[in-house]
Each structure stands twice: as structure tokens, then as C-alpha cells.
Amino acid sequence: MEVVVRPHAGAATDLVARLIQRAVRQKPDLTLGLATGRTMEALYAKLVEDYAQGGTDYSCVTTFNLDEYIGLPPSHECSYRTYMQRHLFDRVNVRPENTHVPDGMAENTEVACARYEAMIATVGGIDLQLLGIGRTGHIGFNEPLSAMFSRTRAKALTPETMAQNRPLFPDPAMMPHRAITMGVGTILDAKRCLLLVTGAEKSGVVARAIEGPVTSMVSATALQMHPHCTVVLDEAAADGLSQKDYYYWLFENEPEWSEFR
Secondary structure (H helix, E strand, O other): OEEEEEOOHHHHHHHHHHHHHHHHHHOOOOEEEEOOOHHHHHHHHHHHHHHHOOOOOOOOOEEEEOEEEOOOOOOOOOOHHHHHHHHOHHHOOOOHHHEEOOOOOOOOHHHHHHHHHHHHHHOOOOOEEEEOOOOOOOOOOOOOOOOOOOOOEEEEOOHHHHHHHHHHOOOHHHOOOEEEEOOHHHHHOOOEEEEEEOOHHHHHHHHHHHHOOOEOOEHHHHHHHOOOEEEEEEOOOOOOOOOHHHHHHHHHHOHHHHHHO
């Protein structure tokens, strides 16, 4: 795991956008794993701005989203399919048939999850998996006690996660209690993982995820075992890290980051 700390949320988000753009330029048929949430809205806005200015071409990119609420049709205003269409898919030239989001309306969830895993395998796996982190330390919706080698499956949401996401629903009582999520093992299978976290409210769980012991109680700690995982934080999110000065030094001195300084 490599940790990069930038001075503010805008700088952290800009760095992640540039990393994604570089990955697509280097491999135009990239398979890109995508995440949702408030943090990602600013990131997708940067990707869209770059595209609108004649930048990155997404016409050959294939995408797989981490998760979707069970019981929400794709057209629902709070579904993650609608979120992705609104913030990214409808605003760049990615082909609709190349975008994949778990089927929250599947009659047989277990079959739908197995099919999702098979689709990922068919394209050769995910090249770059974008991630955020929830307040319980989850990546995707892999809530506490998620097995480190779990695959795509249905998962009950914790009260804390529901409290965090409920304000996003016009009627908070409508928020589903369950979701389909890629498993921790599915995420770890990605060739590269890229975790973006901003804001002081995440500093405690970020410290546990990066510098704490690997545990199923905080699924993000599994990223410590990934051979190519980059964590990008703003100063506020990094506040609880004991080695923050070292992470700053690495970014300023390691040759691999020279083009981004």
C-alpha cells in the first residue's frame, strides 16, 4: 500500500482523476471498477470536464460498479445506476453496453451475483478499481465481519451506514436495508486499487484502515494486503495517521510521482 496526502480535497481529487486518465490513455480498453458517494461526485466532475475539453477517450472502456441497493429499479432516482448516468455515463463517450451495475431487482439475487462475477472474469478482471470508504470502514458495502475472500453477494447494511446514506433519499423511510456488493475478495482481485478519501469525519476510520491491524471488522484493512493499492487522502482525512509526515515525504521525493508534483 502506498499513501499519498494532499493539502486539500481538491488536490486529492485532482490527483485521482489524473491517475484514472493516465490509466485509460495507457490502456484504452481498460476495465474500470467504479464507486459512488459524495466524494466521487467531485471526481467524476473532473473526469467530465477533462472529456469536454477534448481529453480522455472512454469509448473502449468497460466499467463495473461496486454495488447497488436491493429493491431499487435502475430508473429510481436514488439507484446507483441513476447516480452513474447522472454524474458520468451520460456525460462521456463510454458505450452504454460496456457499463455494468449490479441488478438490484433480480428475482434471484444469488444467481445475479454469480453472473456479475462471471462477467468480470469474462473481460479478464478489473484493471483499476476505484474505492471510497464508509464510516464503518467498508469498501463497497462490505460491512463489518465481511470475509476477506468474499465474492459478489447480498449484504445487510449497518444502522450507521443507513444513517449516513438515508439523507440522500427524498423519503428516508424508503432507503433499502440491503444491497448487492462486490466482495472483498473480488475487490482484491483487481490489478490495481485506488482509494480516495476526503474530510475530517473519515480520519478515524482511515487511520484504522491504513495503520491498524487487518480485520474483517474493517473491510478496508484488506487493502493492506493488495500488491498495488494507492490511497489518496486530503490533509483532513489523514489527520489520524501516525506516519503522515513520511507519506508527504514519499510523494515529494519518489520518482514515480514526479509527473504529478
